[in-house]
Amino acid sequence: MKTGADMKIAGKTVCVFVLLAITKVTRTVGNNRVSVTVGKSSVLACPPKSNMTMVTWKISPKAGGPCTLGYRADQNKTDRTNCSDSMNWKSRPDWDPALEIRQVGIAFEGNYTCEVVATEGNFHKMYHLTVLVPPRLTVYCDNHGNPVCKAAAGKPPARVSWVLESNSTPEEEGHDNGTVTVLRKFTAYSTNMTNTTCIVSHPAGTWSKSIACHLSGNNAIFKYAFIILCFLSVITFTAVIYYFKLHRDRLCHRTKPPEIAPTHSPQDDTMEVEPYTTYVQKENVIYNSVSDLTVGQNLPQGLSPAT
Structure with missing residues (x-):
């Protein structure tokens, strides 16, 4: 028993020594x-x-x-x-x-x-x-008159914020080389704005840039009127095309009226025969009159034609 215990102790000692040596x-x-x-x-x-x-x-x-x-x-x-x-x-x-x-x-x-x-x-x-990779900072106004802050091709992605409060959400676009472009818009609460500043924070540094975007009321009215006018023009043009197309289809599908055969009535035969009959009757009357006259001239004296 004692020999076994001594061997276990010796084994543990060797293990500790090896670990210390490796360390x-x-x-x-x-x-x-x-x-x-x-x-x-x-x-x-x-x-x-x-x-x-x-x-x-x-x-x-x-x-x-x-x-x-x-x-x-x-x-x-x-x-x-x-x-x-x-x-x-x-x-x-x-x-x-x-x-x-x-x-x-x-x-x-x-x-x-x-x-x-x-x-x-x-x-x-x-x-x-x-x-x-430090991002490239650009600030501009979009078509609606809202300021836009863009931190292009940064690594890691930059943090973009506005000095004035804005509830907009940043948009990120990744690139093949590992960089990320971050874009954040500032939504104006009125058409007339004061200057606003964009702040970009990055491990490589911090940058800021200010901009003032202004969209006047007249420009806004003109813009909306132009949109409505274009919309009405499109509707009118579509209606005209539809009308002409419908009218053309009706003309093309219109059928030719059937030819009516002429009718033949007994009255037409009568009307055609009556002139000939009248002519014959007149000829007979003339012939009879001439015959009577000839006969009267050939009779002996003292005789007269019978009436």
């Missing part, structure tokens, strides 16, 4: 977040240790593949793999192993780790680099 050999010196404005330079420190034998920067950006910068003291040699020219040692790595990033771009955003190997152990220091 001594590998140490992580912080995990920091760094923000830098696009286009500027940034320096990431890596504390130098006495009797350094090797220093390595391991970079994992969000865009593109990973890259490494290395230094070996025993060969007094540096090397780089897949790193852009904008990333390099700030000075001699045996004096100061800090990393310098010149003209930071959005693609440089990501994780940066410095690993130092020395006689007293291994050390790591990690950074998370965030790139800030």
Whole structure:
């Protein structure tokens, strides 16, 4: 029993010793977040240790593949793999192993780790680099006479507000490069406005700009009258087209009246026969008269034609 207990104690002691050794050999010196404005330079420190034998920067950006910068003291040699020219040692790595990033771009955003190997152990220091993109501020008046404040292509999205109270809601539009445009309108409570100021807040800075938008009553009346006139014109034009189309369809579908066959009545036959009958009768009367006269002339004297 005693031997078993001693073995358990010895096992625990060995485990503790191993953990302490690992802790001594590998140490992580912080995990920091760094923000830098696009286009500027940034320096990431890596504390130098006495009797350094090797220093390595391991970079994992969000865009593109990973890259490494290395230094070996025993060969007094540096090397780089897949790193852009904008990333390099700030000075001699045996004096100061800090990393310098010149003209930071959005693609440089990501994780940066410095690993130092020395006689007293291994050390790591990690950074998370965030790139800030200041928005472009513009203020203008829309077609309704309302002020509009626009913070274009900012990263992260900017906060847009008006000095005067406004119940409008900001609108956001994302872009492929990770920037965001924020637009916010100010709704005027009357047609006559005083100056109003837009304030844009961003981690890269704060900006403000004032504007005065004015839409007079006469212009508003003219605008509404023009809209009503256009609406009435459209209705009238549509009605005229519909009327002509309907009238044309009626003309096209109108049928030709049927031809009526002439009727033949007995009266027409009578009217056609009566002139001939009258003519024959007159001819007979004339013939009879002539016959009578001829007969009378041929009779002997003393005889006269019978009446």
